[in-house]
Amino acid sequence: MKKIEAIIQPFKLEDVKEALKGIGVDGMTISDVRGHGRQKGHKEVYRGLEYNVDLLPKLKIEIVVTDQRWQEVVDTLAQAARSGKIGDGKIFVSDIREAIRIRNGDRGESAL
Amino acid sequence: MKPRVAIFALSPLAAWAQAASPAEERLAAVEAAAQAARSAGDNAWMLVSAALVLMMTGPGLALFYGGLVRKKNVLGTMMQSFSMMALVSVLWALFGYSLAFSEGNAFTGGFRYLFLNGVGAEPNGDYAATIPHQTFMLFQLMFAIITPALITGAVAERMKYSALLLFMSLWLVVVYLPMAHMVWGKGGLFNAFLGGRIPCFDFAGGTVVHITSGVSALVCAVYLGKRYGYPHEMIRPHSLVLSFIGACLLWVGWFGFNAGSALGASGLAASAFAATHFGAAAATIGWLLAEWRKMGKPSVLGGISGAVAGLVAITPASGFVKPMPALFIGFAAGVVCFYMVTAVKHRFGYDDSLDAFGIHGAGGTLGAILTGVFATREINDGLKDASGNALPLGLVDGNFGQIFNQFAGTLIAWILAAAGTFVILKVCDLLVGLRVHDQHEIAGLDLSLHGEEGYNLES
Numbered sequence: 001m002k003k004i005e006a007i008i009q010p011f012k013l014e015d016v017k018e019a020l021k022g023i024g025v026d027g028m029t030i031s032d033v034r035g036h037g038r039q040k041g042h043k044e045v046y047r048g049l050e051y052n053v054d055l056l057p058k059l060k061i062e063i064v065v066t067d068q069r070w071q072e073v074v075d076t077l078a079q080a081a082r083s084g085k086i087g088d089g090k091i092f093v094s095d096i097r098e099a100i101r102i103r104n105g106d107r108g109e110s111a112l
Numbered sequence: 113m114k115p116r117v118a119i120f121a122l123s124p125l126a127a128w129a130q131a132a133s134p135a136e137e138r139l140a141a142v143e144a145a146a147q148a149a150r151s152a153g154d155n156a157w158m159l160v161s162a163a164l165v166l167m168m169t170g171p172g173l174a175l176f177y178g179g180l181v182r183k184k185n186v187l188g189t190m191m192q193s194f195s196m197m198a199l200v201s202v203l204w205a206l207f208g209y210s211l212a213f214s215e216g217n218a219f220t221g222g223f224r225y226l227f228l229n230g231v232g233a234e235p236n237g238d239y240a241a242t243i244p245h246q247t248f249m250l251f252q253l254m255f256a257i258i259t260p261a262l263i264t265g266a267v268a269e270r271m272k273y274s275a276l277l278l279f280m281s282l283w284l285v286v287v288y289l290p291m292a293h294m295v296w297g298k299g300g301l302f303n304a305f306l307g308g309r310i311p312c313f314d315f316a317g318g319t320v321v322h323i324t325s326g327v328s329a330l331v332c333a334v335y336l337g338k339r340y341g342y343p344h345e346m347i348r349p350h351s352l353v354l355s356f357i358g359a360c361l362l363w364v365g366w367f368g369f370n371a372g373s374a375l376g377a378s379g380l381a382a383s384a385f386a387a388t389h390f391g392a393a394a395a396t397i398g399w400l401l402a403e404w405r406k407m408g409k410p411s412v413l414g415g416i417s418g419a420v421a422g423l424v425a426i427t428p429a430s431g432f433v434k435p436m437p438a439l440f441i442g443f444a445a446g447v448v449c450f451y452m453v454t455a456v457k458h459r460f461g462y463d464d465s466l467d468a469f470g471i472h473g474a475g476g477t478l479g480a481i482l483t484g485v486f487a488t489r490e491i492n493d494g495l496k497d498a499s500g501n502a503l504p505l506g507l508v509d510g511n512f513g514q515i516f517n518q519f520a521g522t523l524i525a526w527i528l529a530a531a532g533t534f535v536i537l538k539v540c541d542l543l544v545g546l547r548v549h550d551q552h553e554i555a556g557l558d559l560s561l562h563g564e565e566g567y568n569l570e571s
Binding site: 048 | 343346347348349407409411413414417453454455457458467
């Protein structure tokens with residue numbers, strides 16, 4: 001099993017959800033996060049006091065999928081989240097040791 | 113003619129009783145009815161004005177200031193303004209009104225109206241002959257409420273609540289009441305219309321309200337020191353939406369403040385209303401242009417700050433100047449106050465957190481001086497010589513000396529506010545301590561002082 005963590009632009013969420021639904025991925029967890037990579041933030045000025053706001057609002061999507069599917073999911077996700085501009089975000093993939101469905105104790109891929 | 117004059121001098125009831133002929137009887141009745149109608153109109157406007165001025169503090173100023181602080185301090189900040197509505201009202205009823213407005217010496221009033229004794233429906237002819245004395249007392253109370261509330265902008269996000277209540281109680285007695293008496297009380301040192309030695313024009317509170325609160329705010333900001341993390345940490349307004357609503361309420365409420373200061377529903381009230389509005393409008397544009405030029409962008413915070421600066425500056429002038437000078441005074445205030453809160457504050461490094469000094473101190477001073485330039489008898493003929501001719505008021509009327517009178521009033525207001533505030537701060541510091549602990553400041557006043565949070569959006 002693989003966990004796919006994608007940090008994306010908030011305004012791309014609907015596109016990404018739509019695309020993932022299209023290939024049959026129907027479970028995901030989404031959280032509001034703030035951060036930045038190479039993208040610089042912006043400047044805000046309040047009565048002459050300047051602040052560089054470099055931590056920008058992003059969304060983090062977490063999906064756990066089977067080893068057979070993860071490439072396809074990553075490709076679909078990346079394509080849907082891409083605007084081509086700086087700040088589009090990143091995707092990280094890692095191995096998952098175990099998955100458990102709390103309701104009935106299912107383990108492994110059948111818990112996904 | 114003689115007997116008629118005598119009759120008019122008496123109260124309408126007595127006039128009826130003594131009236132000799134039916135014609136005179138009817139005349140007296142018509143006269144009394146006209147007087148009653150005027151009183152009803154004036155009283156209606158003044159009661160509405162008093163309510164409008166209270167609305168400036170709550171919710172106006174509470175929202176304006178509340179939006180400018182971080183969200184962990186929104187309740188604590190609103191509470192500071194709101195508490196003045198309660199605290200000052202009680203002190204005003206007990207002794208405040210008397211010390212400001214009963215006859216005393218040139219610097220302070222006496223004890224005649226202690227516990228509001230003798231303040232009822234009967235008008236006080238010295239101040240406002242057509243409205244109940246009680247209406248006048250209430251209208252003045254609302255000014256005494258907003259003035260200390262303005263100071264809270266300088267101590268935002270770090271002052272103890274207990275210290276605030278003690279400070280404001282003492283401040284009212286030491287600074288506000290004497291200043292109000294000097295400028296507006298009968299026999300006060302600066303009262304141009306009621307026997308003052310140095311006639312200083314302050315229609316609605318440039319010296320009494322804005323200079324005293326602004327200068328005291330500066331002393332408080334310097335004495336208390338900077339907020340934890342200022343200016344390196346990001347301390348942004350948490351909701352300019354709240355501040356925007358607050359500023360708009362201030363603009364509307366200010367019509368009660370300035371036009372209400374005519375103390376009747378008169379032409380002078382309309383004139384003050386116009387000056388107030390045009391002053392605020394021009395100041396908004398002045399601030400925005402200065403900001404656009406220097407910072408590259410005209411901001412919403414800049415626009416609403418400019419409006420408030422203009423309202424402050426036009427306050428002392430509002431019942432004395434024509435619309436064109438009002439535009440000038442407003443525009444000048446917008447530009448000057450912009451530089452005060454951007455360049456001057458950062459140059460000296462004091463943390464006047466919400467710019468109570470930069471806007472009220474600077475705008476009030478500018479307005480007080482410019483009143484001496486633009487005040488004209490064409491607008492206000494309240495000052496008359498022995499034969500009943502209106503006397504020249506400001507520079508535009510050819511009265512050069514008025515500028516010096518305005519300076520004198522301004523100077524005394526600065527000195528009284530600065531010295532009084534410093535002494536009171538020392539006393540409060542010794543008695544209860546002024547600042548909250550660092551941990552409490554980091555946690556925010558809402559939780560640490562009041563045990564609540566402003567926004568529990570997920571509960």
